[in-house]
Amino acid sequence: MVAVRYILAISLAIYGSSIALADSISREILIGQTLPYSGPLSGYGVIGQVHEAYFSKINAEGGINGRKIKLISLDDAYSPSKTVEQTRKLVEQSGVLLMFNSLGTATNSAVHRYLNARRIPQLFIISGATKWADPRNFPWTMSGMLAYETEAAIYAKHVLQHIPRARIAILSQNDDFGRDYVSGFKRALGNERAAMIVAEASYETSAPTISSQLATLKASGANVLLGATLGKFTSQMIRGVADISWKPDAFFVPAPASSISFLEPAGLENAIGLISSSNQKDTIDPQWSGDAGVIEFFSFMRKYLPGADLNNSNYSAAYTYAGLMVSVLRACGDDLSRENIMRQSLSLRDVSLPLLLPGITVSTAPDDYLPFQQSRLRRFSGKSWVGFGEIQDDR
Structure with a gap:
């Protein structure tokens, strides 16, 4: 019991x-x-x-x-x-x-x-x-x-509107991320303007550097650079372009890689004029200092x-x-x-x-x-991202 x-x-x-x-x-x-x-x-x-x-x-x-x-x-x-x-x-x-x-x-x-x-x-x-x-x-x-394709399409529309004689070079990460960016960009350019792309290069995420790719792209005579890069490769790309004295008329970096934490290792002075996009307020931009x-x-x-x-x-x-x-x-x-x-x-x-x-x-x-x-497109001033133009979509 x-x-x-x-x-x-x-x-x-x-x-x-x-x-x-x-x-x-x-x-x-x-x-x-x-x-x-x-x-x-x-x-x-x-x-x-x-x-x-x-x-x-x-x-x-x-x-x-x-x-x-x-x-x-x-x-x-x-x-x-x-x-x-x-x-x-x-x-x-x-x-x-x-x-x-x-x-x-x-x-x-x-x-x-x-x-x-x-x-x-x-x-x-x-x-x-x-x-x-x-x-x-x-x-x-x-x-x-x-969507990466949507973001890249917005960049292509900017090129068509503002740089009609563009010679475009593309650097992309060799995975779905990079391929989506390139696909969206080319789709928005259209077949009749495909010849505007004069050079393309890619890299593996296991690669130590991308310096050889940048040298090849510069040698193409391109005056527009689209970089579908992430993390440390964005920093390497920005510094690398400056180191070889390449000054594209337009230099695009993807929104996921646009944090100043990725720009700083490249030198903020080298990032001036970069174009990216965002759907968010840049919290360090003085224009939003009084925003609730x-x-x-x-x-x-x-x-x-x-x-x-x-x-x-x-x-x-x-x-x-x-x-x-x-x-x-x-x-x-x-x-x-x-x-x-x-x-x-x-x-x-x-x-x-x-x-x-x-x-x-x-x-x-x-x-x-x-x-x-x-x-919305935005441009780096050396201190913060400054939005310009209207809110856009992929249409």
Whole structure:
């Protein structure tokens, strides 16, 4: 009898612990993420720091319908094989509800089919590859960026309008990222203007330098340079162009590589005149100093990430992504099923976020997996990015 009571007591204790654990889980929204905290793109690791801080802020304010957000962000070193390992750990061991804002085309491609097969939302990927907008084949995946093809098309339209006798050279990363940029740029030029491109070169992400490619491109006599580069290769490209005394009439760098943290290693004086694009306010540009959204962002940074380099636009971009994720979770109400999370992600209607440029909002639909479809050109002054022209799209 004593033994029976002992077993019953142990059983109740275990059962009670299970209830407590289940109750704890029900009060959490568990979000997974992989980012390059090490490796060639480690500069993007600050994105995870912002997310962690932003979700802490939301939790301190009461969370989402009484639930606290818990982010598990793991290092994949921008290596697809590592992304697979870390994503499987997040899904199969940690039991995350969704994947959020993981970075990279090749890295996310490595887990694309896996996450869709398991019906796990893969939301707001930090990549503008066109493959993320494929609801028929991959209904659980959604991009978080302006499509690379759209951005490149905007650059091509600028060239056609302002440099009619352009001789164009292109340097691109040899992967889906680079190929999408080149494809969008060529499409916007049109077949009849294809001869404007006088030279093309590519590089592997494992390459130590790109100096030989730059020398070849300069020798073509090009007066326009489109660089579809990321991370350290953007810094190398900008410095390399200056080192060989090449002065293109227009020099384009992609939005994902336009943070001043990537320009500084090249020398800010060498970056003057660069053209890029953005759908966000440049928080260090004096024109936005009195803007309510920018003031709110700086207040957040002072409280949660004091000492951060505010010249690094990855902080403000991550802040916008985190706000977008919270908007979706709040729209879910008490139904935090994966199905409803996708449903709400595809039902965004003119969502306004504090750091988006005036006139730009976020909208999605069951047949529209591109939350961002507009941008504005901007030119680097030596201190900050200065917007010019009208808000544009790919039409």
